[in-house]
Amino acid sequence: MHKQVNVQALVLYSRPLGEGDRLLTLYTRELGKISAVAPGARKMKSKLAAAVELFSRGQFLLYRGRSMYTVTQAAQEGQHQAIRQELKLYACGLYLAELVTKAVEENEANPAIFELLLESWQHLETGKTKPALLARFFELKLLDLLGYRPHLDGCAGCGKCRGAIYWSDKSGGILCADCGPGDADAFSLSRGTCALAQYLLKAKPGRLASLRVEVEQHKELKRLVQSFYQYWTDIGSIKSAAFLEEIT
Template sequence: MMNNNNLVLKGIVLSAMPVGDYDKRLCILTQERGKIVAFAKGARRPNNQLVAAANPFCFGEFELYQGKNAYTLSKANIQNYFRDLTNDISTAYYGFYFLEFANYFCQENVENLEFLKLIYQSLRALESHKFDNKLVRVIFELKVLTIEGIAPMVFRCIGCHTSEELNYFSIEHSGILCPKCKKNAKVYKISDATRYTMQFIISQKIEKLYTFKLSDEILSEIRYVVKKFIDYHIQHKFKSLEIIEQDVYNYKS
């Protein structure tokens, strides 16, 4: 939307870095133009109108002037600061991880409404404290893989396409194998409940993702295979995980 020759974009601040003495460089994931870089001039001055808006997690409408190489933020109407996330350092790091994940996957000037919706719903789920943070994380990760078109095949055997006895997950082959097709493949045995959960996350609308809970056993199992899948197929180190992954995975294949 245009406003007095400025653009008004809806989005969320993924990262904010200091620039010079008083400015900030923002990375914003927007509904209309995907990921953009914007400079918030004077945002580090105590009384500047952009102080509160030029921070990670700020979600709302950003009025920007478009230059040759970047945008300049002139105004912001923030609808959600997600301030409750910062009350617990562990929860905050999960939130930062989601933003870092988005920053890695989303491309500049490529519309990605689904990703923006997913981040917003996932941060709300973290902030609500109704769900285990580890569950919110695995739902977020698997849905990101779905949005990006790299989710594992979990509805049929990737070898013979049968829909029966699907209890063997192959990281290397990106999906489920039946007992016959699992021969000579490195697999992790998973329960029907884990497979059903993965199917639900992949196929469900974003607005209905955070509507269930899992037993500790199933949550541990799905976390393990999704983590292994991401480690193998993405091979990128996310700084926010250094604290999150201090917990121990006890699941055995």
């Protein structure tokens, strides 16, 4: 196994460690989520300093140790300055980072998740879409990439979809008026919210800016997606979710 590895990385987490180091959680295109130490990154003249800040994107040269990586070189390629400066954007950027950190295993590469996070941060940076809507978009897309795409095209029980519809975590998506009442945990869902979820699952971030969403629909979608995460994944509670909620 090569000891040196070159990766493209997004900084999900960065905190001071010891005298002048930083401890990082990186999401890399090549290796997935990893932990790394950036030695001396807090020293005045460190060449690593800019590249290892939260929300940075860069090219990293890493040394593979027994339990952790060490950053030997890093060149920043993007810093997402607006996300750092504006509280609403910051809260959302942090939430996306924490969601990825909690939802993925270490050392499992998934370039599509790398792309999703990068393009979401880049879009957030423009300030064109409400952070809360971008968060819902990201949650749905991430579910899909983790292998838990909600079933929204027709009833998950019988395939048909007439009349009222229901949502069921256990069935993995929507149920029809015949199947829904038989599922003790299913709750009724508005068609508008279902259509919104379908749209977000297929959309690119650039399309979100012009999307108008009613408050009730947004609330319903949020509740549904959160409940789906709790049922299907081990993410537990996301600290920055409350912060995002408060700010937006």
